[in-house]
Amino acid sequence: MTHSSAGYAAHDRATCVSGVMRSRRTVRAFRTQPVARELVEEVLKDAAAAPSGGNMQPWRVYVVAGPVKNILSAAVLAAARAGKGLPPAHLPDPLPEVFRGRMADFGARYYASLGIDRSDVEARARQTERNYSFFGAPVGLIFAIDRRLKPHSWIDLGLFAHGVMISAKARGLDTCPQVSFAPFHHAISSVLGMPAEEVTVFGMSLGYGDLDAAVNRAEMPREPPECFAQLLGFPT
Template sequence: MARDNTESSKEVSEVEKVMMSRFANRFYLHREVDLEAITGILNAARYAATGGNVQPWRVYVLAGAAKTALADAIATAHETASGEHKSEYNYLPAPLPEPFASRRNEFASVFYGSLGIAQEDMAARAVQSARNCRFFDAPVGLIFTIDRRLEKGSWLDLGMFIQNIMLAAKARGLDTCTQEFLSRYHAVIRTQLPLAAEELVVCGMSMGFGDPEWARRRPQMPKAPLEEFASLHGF
């Protein structure tokens, strides 16, 4: 007997469960990730959609001493001369229009509030932000670049590649956190990694086994309901 389409449409697939369970994790266990798992994730992620099969991504994956060296260099730059470092692109406009500004403010309130950090406590917020420099103490750090000669369409492709990595990692029991913060330290990153001149640093990513204690008490970040962002026609 054929299954009722309405009934089946309400079921959540295993892929969708992975998508909805993923979140930006900033707290990790001191537990190594096998190289086989990392290469498996990257092998799956390379099947991301890409216009004209351009495949505009490059990723540098670091662990152990290599990750420590990069983290130390970035942390030193952040502590001593943060004002001298700036990303090569603008992630968000200033000022940020509505409703996006309100959503960003809500994120800050929910996230920092979960850590017991008051909205106005800029010093404590700065300490938490500085943890970006060390990939939030995750065992694996990734740096993503794109050829600066490409256009915005290729950035869409890179985003799908990064999303594939996050989902493949989650499916293997690993957590991730993308880090636009690290793009401002592209000059420092170049001293540690063999980037070509045309490579533009887009972001970093932390990857590892998330701290289960944090996973239990972390707040659920609010997401806009479907009717707020989708317009359906002809159904």
């Protein structure tokens, strides 16, 4: 391969990767079309290439479909309605203003796409409950980690999960990462038989997105690099 052709190949790869990453969306309405087990396995093989400190590979993932997914969803929904979830632990109180503003913007866009007034508490609660059925996706994933590990290992789990989402998108699948499962570890572990040292970190819906659903067309803006990155030492 010549230097020129190698350059073109690298450009093509970069264009392909950029296209996949920038087209990934959080999908909250799915078609009923099933996802083949073999396809899920290929996605997991891709994601397992993620880096981890000391190559510990701390990620654990439970992939559910069919009756097992239905049983898990019913258990989590029952726990949620009974108020048996743990308090959310992923957000500080008070939330810094910059993040509070972004969350408020998300909520406005999200509920508007569903035609739900933000003051309609009952409708918002019904929509929240759709999390526990994986928004109708044929496949659900529960991501877990050994609770004894420190934050850098949780970062490794995040890298693995991002690999799942990108590989899925490259294969024509859509995803929705969902921290809403985290408060219901007890119900989840009871259904899945998780060992005592594991803790539920989040869930994820996986399937073929319903592109006609308005909620999947809601635009969620991203900050440009100059708002979150400092590039130092480069020539001007």
